Amino acid sequence: MLEVRNVTKRFGGLVAVDDVTLTVERNEILGLIGPNGAGKTTLFNMIAGVFPATAGSIYFKGEQVDNKRADETCHLGLARTFQIPQIFGSMTVGETIIIGGFLRDRSIPKVRRKAKEIAEAIGLGSRFDTPTASLTTAERKRLEVARALATEPDMILLDEVMAGLNPTEVNLMLDLVTDLRNSGVTVLFVEHNLSAVMRICDRIAVLDHGAKIADGKPREVMDMPAVVEAYLGAPTDQQSPEDENVIA
Numbered sequence: 136m137l138e139v140r141n142v143t144k145r146f147g148g149l150v151a152v153d154d155v156t157l158t159v160e161r162n163e164i165l166g167l168i169g170p171n172g173a174g175k176t177t178l179f180n181m182i183a184g185v186f187p188a189t190a191g192s193i194y195f196k197g198e199q200v201d202n203k204r205a206d207e208t209c210h211l212g213l214a215r216t217f218q219i220p221q222i223f224g225s226m227t228v229g230e231t232i233i234i235g236g237f238l239r240d241r242s243i244p245k246v247r248r249k250a251k252e253i254a255e256a257i258g259l260g261s262r263f264d265t266p267t268a269s270l271t272t273a274e275r276k277r278l279e280v281a282r283a284l285a286t287e288p289d290m291i292l293l294d295e296v297m298a299g300l301n302p303t304e305v306n307l308m309l310d311l312v313t314d315l316r317n318s319g320v321t322v323l324f325v326e327h328n329l330s331a332v333m334r335i336c337d338r339i340a341v342l343d344h345g346a347k348i349a350d351g352k353p354r355e356v357m358d359m360p361a362v363v364e365a366y367l368g369a370p371t372d373q374q375s376p377e378d379e380n381v382i383a
Contacts (some may be wrong), residue, residue: 136161136290136321137182137213142191142201144177144345151177153345154191159290164312164322166332166353169342170365175325176218176294178342182323183215183292184208196289209238214288218295218325220275222267228254228278229263235285250285257281257311273304280311284320291315293324297331309335333357341365 139157143150152174159165169175181188184205193201200208209215214235223231229250236246254260257277262270270278276296283291293312297305309331316322326332332339333353341349341356343365349356356362 136163136196137323138194139178139182140192140194142178142181142188142193144174144181144186145189150345152181152188152342155342155345155347157340157347157350159321159323162316162319162321163337164316164324164335166336166339167323167325167342168327168329168332168339172344173342173365174345175342177345179215179292179294179323179325183213209286209288212287212289213292214283214286214290215292216276216279216283216294216296218298220272220279222270222275222278224266224268227264227266228259228270228281231267231278232281232285235282238286246285250281253281253284256314257284258307272299273301273307276300276308277311280315284315288320290321290323293322293326295325295327297326297328305331329357 137159139155142152142155144152155178167175167179180186181201182193184200184203184207188201192199195208195211195213198211200211200213229247232250232253233246236249240246251263254263257280259274259277259281262274267278280296297308300308305328312322312335336353338351339353339356340347341362348361348365349359
């Protein structure tokens with residue numbers, strides 16, 4: 136469904152994404168992980184149409200999208216959330232979801248009914264008329280997903296939807312992502328919660344210093360020496376005398 140072909144992104148002399156090739160199959164959950172500064176958000180934003188690639192190309196459902204605006208990409212069925220929820224403080228939960236629904240339909244009664252269905256499905260039904268400014272962090276993250284779902288996406292890009300959540304809220308979010316896939320939505324998400332990634336992903340891809348260093352089944356990838364080194368640093372063969380003194 137999604138193909139990233141040899142994509143590079145430079146900001147002046149900084150190479151944020153370095154010749155990355157990546158695919159996401161229809162109805163798959165793919166996790167994109169890596170240490171801080173690995174290039175995950177930059178790649179995510181290029182896929183979403185926030186800014187163009189310096190080199191390479193990106194295809195969604197067979198159509199090149201790296202030359203399209205974010206709204207054009209959304210029209211094709213590729214929706215996204217934001218790491219920091221982008222709420223409209225003057226609106227209610229329902230009004231926020233309705234805005235997403237206007238992408239496909241301009242009938243207010245129809246879009247409102249659809250928004251209520253999405254709110255119920257995502258656990259915000261009782262908060263439909265609640266001002267967004269009064270929502271908890273977990274609720275705001277769910278609202279981000281709800282607004283994206285209102286655009287009727289074939290694929291959704293989730294940007295650290297579990298950041299800042301407690302264990303119970305993480306479990307609820309994992310259930311939500313599973314439900315999305317079961318409803319036919321393909322999922323790509325950037326996530327730092329490795330435990331959650333291991334539990335839910337069909338496959339994970341790892342970036343480090345802008346380059347893809349691994350891609351495969353979760354357990355296999357997390358056991359790869361290059362991935363361990365990226366997260367924990369290279370092992371040392373010998374201890375220095377200073378190290379021995381500290382340990383002693």
